[in-house]
Amino acid sequence: MVLYVVRHGETDWNKVKRVQGHTDIPLNEYGRHLARETAKGLKETRIDLAITSPLIRAKETAQIILGTRQIPLLEDPRIKEIGFGEYEGVSCNGEDPVSRAFRLFFNAPGEYIAPKGAETIEELYERTGDFLKELCEKEEWQQKNILISTHGAAMTALLxxxxxxxxxxxxxxxxxxxxxxxxxxxxENGVPCIVRENEIFYKEKVRQWNTV
Structure with missing residues (x-):
């Protein structure tokens, strides 16, 4: 089995560094451009099925990459982004107490305290780990190439x-x-191994989203 794990394209909230989490923000036009360029880069790559987070930014990224391929596109909530609860919509650049508290998620994750209605990093590890374990054990998919469309923190937890x-x-x-x-x-034999990491198929300068 080969997985092609992709983070979704840019959204308007990514661009201005607002916390998204479970908030269902669509791709912006630049994000769609990145997905189209990625589709070109993967044009000759065999993809047998795709699994996406149910959030629209990940699903649309998968749809653009797949293009005219007539293959299954499955949704799995275990690879949606970590939920930030009351922090969703907060500016990462703000100097108010809430913004400063959120920035610990990036700058000092061991000190980050999930607010009301949010997930912890440990909970993110648990659900994404359950997803990966099921993939590794799924006998009928062992010879398939699978596109996985997900999010920054969820992808990081998987990797x-x-x-x-x-x-x-x-x-x-x-x-x-x-x-x-x-x-x-x-x-191979139920054991995952990273072959290539963070491959980019577009020419633009990569925008770092985190604050560290």
Missing amino acids: NRIRGSLSVESFWQEKVPPNCSVTTVQI
Whole structure:
């Protein structure tokens, strides 16, 4: 099994550094451009099925990349973005107490405290880990190439698990995956291994979303 794990394209909230989480923000035109360029880069790549977060920014990214391929597109809530509860909509650049408290998520994740209605990083690790485990054990998919369309923190949780590191303190050791970056994962005998990480198919300068 080969996985092509992609982070969704840019949204208007990404552009101005507002916290999204479960808030269902669509791609902006630049984000669609990134997805179209990624589609060109993967044009000759065999993809047998796709699994997407149910959030529209990830689903639209998958649809653009798939183009005219007539293959299944499945939704799985286990790979949606981490929920930030009361922090959703907050500016990452603000100097108010709420913005400063949120920035710990990036700058010092071991000190981050999930607010009311939010998920913890440990909970994100649990649900994305359950998703990965099911993929590794799914016998009927072992010879398939699968596109996975997800989000920055959810993608990081998946890849950290493959690396064998579930440390909350070093959650962002590889920083936030760029929008529409593609990481290739090979699964053999139920064991996943990262083959290529954060491959970019567009020419624009990569915009770093995190604040560190």
